[in-house]
Amino acid sequence: MSFExxxxxxWQPGGHVQTIWASLCARYQAKGAQPQPWRxxxxxxxxxxxxxxxxxxxxxxxxxxxxxxxxxxxxxxxxHYAKATALACAQRGWRLAVPHFRGCSGEPxxxxxxxxxxxxxxxxxxxxxxxxxxxxxxxxxxxxxGGNALARWVGVQQQAAAQLIQGAAVVCxxxxxxxxxxxxxxxxxxxxYTPMFLRTLVPKALxxxxxxxxxxxxxxxxxxxxxHEFDDVFxxxxxxxxxxxxxxxxxxxxxxxxxxxxxxxxxxxxxxxxVPAHSLPTLSDVSASVQLWQPPHGGHAGFASGAWPAHVxxxxxxxxxxxxxxxxxxxxxxxxx
Numbered sequence: 001m002s003f004e005x006x007x008x009x010x011w012q013p014g015g016h017v018q019t020i021w022a023s024l025c026a027r028y029q030a031k032g033a034q035p036q037p038w039r040x041x042x043x044x045x046x047x048x049x050x051x052x053x054x055x056x057x058x059x060x061x062x063x064x065x066x067x068x069x070x071x072x073x074x075x076x077x078x079x080h081y082a083k084a085t086a087l088a089c090a091q092r093g094w095r096l097a098v099p100h101f102r103g104c105s106g107e108p109x110x111x112x113x114x115x116x117x118x119x120x121x122x123x124x125x126x127x128x129x130x131x132x133x134x135x136x137x138x139x140x141x142x143x144x145x146g147g148n149a150l151a152r153w154v155g156v157q158q159q160a161a162a163q164l165i166q167g168a169a170v171v172c173x174x175x176x177x178x179x180x181x182x183x184x185x186x187x188x189x190x191x192x193y194t195p196m197f198l199r200t201l202v203p204k205a206l207x208x209x210x211x212x213x214x215x216x217x218x219x220x221x222x223x224x225x226x227x228h229e230f231d232d233v234f235x236x237x238x239x240x241x242x243x244x245x246x247x248x249x250x251x252x253x254x255x256x257x258x259x260x261x262x263x264x265x266x267x268x269x270x271x272x273x274x275v276p277a278h279s280l281p282t283l284s285d286v287s288a289s290v291q292l293w294q295p296p297h298g299g300h301a302g303f304a305s306g307a308w309p310a311h312v313x314x315x316x317x318x319x320x321x322x323x324x325x326x327x328x329x330x331x332x333x334x335x336x337x
Contacts, residue, residue, distance in 0.1 A: 003267060003318040006295035006303060009310060015271035016188065018299030022312050023080055025304075038077050038086075038098075040105075046125055049113075052105035053126075056086045056096040063136040065166075065327055066095040067320070068127065070146030072172075072301060074200050076104050080312055081143055081171075081301050088316035092324065095136075099126045101146070103204050112212050114204065116239050117145045117177055118251025123153040127164045139323045140168040143301055144274070147173030148253045154264055155256025167263035167326035169319045172272055172301045175257070177248035179279035185226040189273055194226055205234045254279075257286040263326045264290045265319065269298030291322075 008018045038054040045051050054077040067089055071079055077098040089096040101115035101122070115122065131138050142150030147170035154161050154168055161168075174180025184194055202221060209218050216237055224230040232244035241247035257266075266286070270277045280294060297303075303315035 003293045003315070004295050006269075006297055006305075006314065006318075008297040008299075008302070008304065009306075009308075011308070012297075012304060012310070015269065015273045015297075015299045015302075016192070018269075018271070018297060018302040018304065019273060020192075020299075021310065022299065022302035022304040025309055043129065047111065047113075049102060049109050049111045051102065051109075051126070052100045052107070054098045054100070054105075056089055058086075058090040060093055060095045061136075064093055064095050065136045065139055066097055066130060066134045067139045067141055067323070068130055069096060069098045070123065070140070070142040070150050071098065071101065071104065072144030072146055074104065074197055075143065075146070076100055076106075079143075081316065084312045085141070085316040085320070087313065088320045092320055094139075094320070095134075097130060108204070108207055112208055112215060112238060114208070114235070114238065116235050116247065116251060117148045117174070118152050118247075118253075119149050119239075120153040120156050123149050124157075127153075131164045137166045137327055138164060139326070140165050141319060141323070142168070142170050142173060144172050144174065147171055148175055148177065148251070151175060151253035151260075151264065151266070152251070152256055154262060155253060155259045158259050159261045161260075161262045165262060167265075167323050169265040169267065169323055170253075171267045171315065171319065172269065172275065172298075173253065173266070174275050174279075175252060175254040175266070175281060176279040177252045178245075179276050180274055181228055181231075181244070181248050183276050184274060185228055190226065193274070197227060198224065198230060201230055201234075205230070208234075208238070254281055254285065257281055257290055260287045260289045262289060265293065265322050266290060267293040267295075267315070267319065269300070269302070270294055270296050272298065272300045274300040 012018050039057045041053050043051045086096050102109035151170045220233045228244045236243050236247040304310035305314045
């Protein structure tokens with residue numbers, strides 16, 4: 001059971017194509033699978049805000065495991081990987097929960113704060129809330145930004161993480177945020193992906209400025225053309241960091257991977273345009289509880305496979321299979337009979 005040799009179809013050459021194709025062109029379900037609607041709950045946060053959590057609506061047993069999926073930058077339950085993971089969970093009889101980071105559910109949150117890559121406090125209270133209400137075991141999965149936040153939480157918690165989750169999987173996370181941020185600010189990345197992110201990040205930040213005029217430099221925000229500039233103006237000062245460099249260094253999960261004490265899978269494609277291969281962790285960077293999958297292909301949260309136009313089920317199928325081994329045997333495949 002290894003995803004390490006994943007290869008994209010021949011007609012998807014390179015990391016950029018594999019990233020964009022999976023997001024825009026590939027099916028999120030294998031042929032014949034039926035998509036399911038989401039059921040939304042709104043939770044009050046400990047600091048007086050709200051959070052929207054989408055749950056898969058397929059039928060599960062009362063004691064079914066729950067997989068918690070933390071999405072990527074500006075992602076949501078509508079992201080292709082979330083839809084694909086919902087189908088993988090349905091096939092196993094698991095419940096899927098997708099908590100939306102603040103401002104990502106289609107409605108602005110109340111407070112000035114938004115979300116960031118190292119938001120371990122947010123991850124912590126979400127998992128504790130779900131643990132209280134779950135009838136079965138809890139598993140966690142994070143994609144990209146959400147993956148770094150989850151990996152950092154696992155490292156911070158050390159042995160205490162086992163009180164909440166059986167295991168975790170992190171997919172395409174920029175565990176070294178400095179390397180990832182620099183990569184996104186250069187070459188094709190700067191012209192393809194950065195404008196896509198800023199197209200939604202900047203208007204959201206402007207909404208925060210209207211809530212609290214003068215809290216950051218509005219003119220500098222409007223001049224931002226890279227994620228470093230955006231984080232320097234908004235993300236860092238709003239969330240307690242000195243500047244973008246301080247944020248990227250302090251929020252990176254990579255320095256904490258030696259402290260991980262629960263089963264953790266780190267899956268990164270070697271041709272991910274967001275995450276340079278030289279920045280990926282090696283066995284010397286992680287504890288014995290961490291497994292590394294670094295396939296040659298996949299792009300960033302891509303991993304499309306199969307016949308034209310391809311589908312993105314391969315990754316969630318492989319990841320849920322890996323996670324299942326950490327559950328008690330009766331819960332590994334918990335479909336209702």
